Amino acid sequence: MGAGKPIEIHPSRADEREAIGAAARSTGVFTPEELDTVFELFDAYRDDPDSGYRFLTAAVDGTVAGFACYGPTSLTEGAFDFYWLTTDASIQKHGVGRALDLAVEREVRREGGRLIVIWTSGTDAYIPAVRFYERMGYIHEGCIHGFYRPGDDLLIFVKYLLPE
Amino acid sequence: MGAGKPIEIHPSRADEREAIGAAARSTGVFTPEELDTVFELFDAYRDDPDSGYRFLTAAVDGTVAGFACYGPTSLTEGAFDFYWLTTDASIQKHGVGRALDLAVEREVRREGGRLIVIWTSGTDAYIPAVRFYERMGYIHEGCIHGFYRPGDDLLIFVKYLLPE
Numbered sequence: 001m002g003a004g005k006p007i008e009i010h011p012s013r014a015d016e017r018e019a020i021g022a023a024a025r026s027t028g029v030f031t032p033e034e035l036d037t038v039f040e041l042f043d044a045y046r047d048d049p050d051s052g053y054r055f056l057t058a059a060v061d062g063t064v065a066g067f068a069c070y071g072p073t074s075l076t077e078g079a080f081d082f083y084w085l086t087t088d089a090s091i092q093k094h095g096v097g098r099a100l101d102l103a104v105e106r107e108v109r110r111e112g113g114r115l116i117v118i119w120t121s122g123t124d125a126y127i128p129a130v131r132f133y134e135r136m137g138y139i140h141e142g143c144i145h146g147f148y149r150p151g152d153d154l155l156i157f158v159k160y161l162l163p164e
Numbered sequence: 165m166g167a168g169k170p171i172e173i174h175p176s177r178a179d180e181r182e183a184i185g186a187a188a189r190s191t192g193v194f195t196p197e198e199l200d201t202v203f204e205l206f207d208a209y210r211d212d213p214d215s216g217y218r219f220l221t222a223a224v225d226g227t228v229a230g231f232a233c234y235g236p237t238s239l240t241e242g243a244f245d246f247y248w249l250t251t252d253a254s255i256q257k258h259g260v261g262r263a264l265d266l267a268v269e270r271e272v273r274r275e276g277g278r279l280i281v282i283w284t285s286g287t288d289a290y291i292p293a294v295r296f297y298e299r300m301g302y303i304h305e306g307c308i309h310g311f312y313r314p315g316d317d318l319l320i321f322v323k324y325l326l327p328e
Binding site for chain 1: 197198237240242278279281305306307308309310311312313314320324
């Protein structure tokens with residue numbers, strides 16, 4: 001898939017389930033358990049409008065190029081969890097991640113959200129993701145050492161949405 | 165209930181459901197939605213051994229004096245969430261909280277846990293709780309401003325369990 005082509009964002013469709021799983025798998029950073037969770041949340045989103053999970057698909061030339069999964073954080077008024085922002089490995093660095101992040105920000109604002117929280121791993125595999133979050137305006141607000149497993153920290157990034 | 169009496173800790177029993185709810189309510193810091201969540205998690209614990217929620221009761225003179233709710237954090241190997249540590253308002257400052265925290269630490273170690281994470285509010289009502297966590301060895305590892313609602317921050321405290 002080429003650079004410069006328009007990126008189209010839409011609420012994920014049921015028939016995009018496998019392409020979304022493939023995009024996640026292509027990155028090489030999802031564990032099998034995390035991949036299962038992607039499908040589990042997608043099915044919840046597809047089958048139950050009140051699931052609390054939203055999926056957005058980024059398409060280039062009609063093909064799934066990435067996806068975002070987010071939703072309101074329970075027991076909060078206006079916080080949203082950003083579960084995954086994933087670009088297919090075949091189309092990295094062409095603006096898909098940026099387009100998805102801005103779409104999520106727009107949708108969260110539309111729902112009255114005030115902040116978006118990303119909980120992510122601090123291992124080397126996630127360094128490019130972390131740099132990306134910083135470029136997109138997320139602030140590093142916390143770290144839990146060895147959270148996922150020994151040597152694998154949890155990093156917390158927050159984008160505070162100021163009124164426009 | 166008096167000072168100096170022995171505090172007995174045991175896995176919560178089904179017939180303690182209402183006393184646990186009353187203890188939570190007595191503190192005055194649970195919102196109605198949070199109280200519902202206490203019952204929801206208690207019912208999951210009572211009805212499903214694989215729910216991932218554990219409850220411990222602290223009893224003094226055979227009466228429920230407080231409770232702890234914790235459980236393994238999904239997608240981690242060895243992290244545990246400490247959901248609530250609650251002492252009935254009628255018996256504050258008699259060591260119930262300390263006994264519950266140490267019991268949770270012991271149980272988490274027994275299950276192979278490496279760290280215990282507390283996610284709590286930063287409002288004034290929680291200042292005594294925060295001081296308590298610090299005394300019990302929890303480290304302040306993060307803050308998300310206005311997480312719960314405007315002006316109500318999320319504070320993250322972690323107790324790292326070193327090998328004994």
